[in-house]
Amino acid sequence: xxxxxxxxxxxxxxxxxxxxxxxxxxxxxxxxxxxxxxxxxxxxxxxxxxxxxxxxxxxxxxxxxxxxxxxxxxxxxxxxxx
Amino acid sequence: xxxxxxxxxxxxxxxxxxxxxxxxxxxxxxxxxxxxxxxxxxxxxxxxxxxxxxxxxxxxxxxxxxxxxxxxxxxxxxxxxx
Numbered sequence: 001x002x003x004x005x006x007x008x009x010x011x012x013x014x015x016x017x018x019x020x021x022x023x024x025x026x027x028x029x030x031x032x033x034x035x036x037x038x039x040x041x042x043x044x045x046x047x048x049x050x051x052x053x054x055x056x057x058x059x060x061x062x063x064x065x066x067x068x069x070x071x072x073x074x075x076x077x078x079x080x081x082x
Numbered sequence: 083x084x085x086x087x088x089x090x091x092x093x094x095x096x097x098x099x100x101x102x103x104x105x106x107x108x109x110x111x112x113x114x115x116x117x118x119x120x121x122x123x124x125x126x127x128x129x130x131x132x133x134x135x136x137x138x139x140x141x142x143x144x145x146x147x148x149x150x151x152x153x154x155x156x157x158x159x160x161x162x163x164x
Contacts, residue, residue: 004120010127025128025150034146036139038086038131045092045127046107049120057118064116068107 005050006082007061011070012043087132088164089143093152094125 013019022040029037046069050057061079070077095101104122111119128151132139143161152159 012129022128028150029146032146032150034142036132036134036136036142037146038133040131041129043127043129045125046104047094047123047125049122051118051120053118060116060118064111064114064119068110068114 005052005057007048007050007057008080009046009048009061009065009069009077010043010080011045011065011075011077012041014074014076017074087134087139089130089132089139090162091128091130091143091147091151091159092125092162093127093147093157093159094123096156096158099156 019041022042025042026037026040029035029040048061048064050061065077065079066072101123104124107124108119108122111117111122130143130146132143147159147161148154
C-alpha cells in the first residue's frame with residue numbers, strides 16, 4: 001500500500017494586481033493603532049492529501065492548480081511537497 | 083533608517099472544524115477525474131510588511147493575529163518571519 005503524500009499549493013495575486021482585502025486589513029491595522037504594519041497582501045493555500053498510486057503527480061498537481069485552484073490571469077501559485 | 087521586515091501569518095481551521103470549501107474542491111477534483119487527491123483543506127495567509135522601529139514586533143504580530151487576522155475559536159495561526 002502506498003502511503004499518502006502531502007502537498008501544499010500557495011496562491012497569491014500577481015504583483016501589480018490590486019488586493020482590496022489586503023488594503024482593508026492594512027487600514028484596519030492603522031486604525032487600531034498598529035502603525036508598524038506598512039502593507040498587507042493576502043493569499044490562500046490548499047493542503048492536498050494525495051494517494052500517488054500511478055505516479056506523475058507533479059504534472060497532475062500542476063494541472064489542478066491552473067484549472068481549479070488558481071486563476072492564472074491574475075494569480076500565481078507555488079507548490080511545496082513534503 | 084530601519085529596513086522593512088516581512089512576516090507571513092498562516093491561518094488554518096482547527097482540526098475537526100468542517101471545511102466546506104475544501105470538501106467542495108475535493109469533490110470537484112473527483113468529478114474532473116483527479117481521483118489521486120484524497121482530501122483538501124483550505125487556509126489563508128497574510129504577508130505583512132513591517133517597519134519595526136519600536137521593537138517588540140513579535141508581541142504585536144501575535145495581538146494582530148488573535149484580534150483581526152484569525153478567529154481563535156475555530157482557527158489557529160502560525161507566523162513565519164524572514
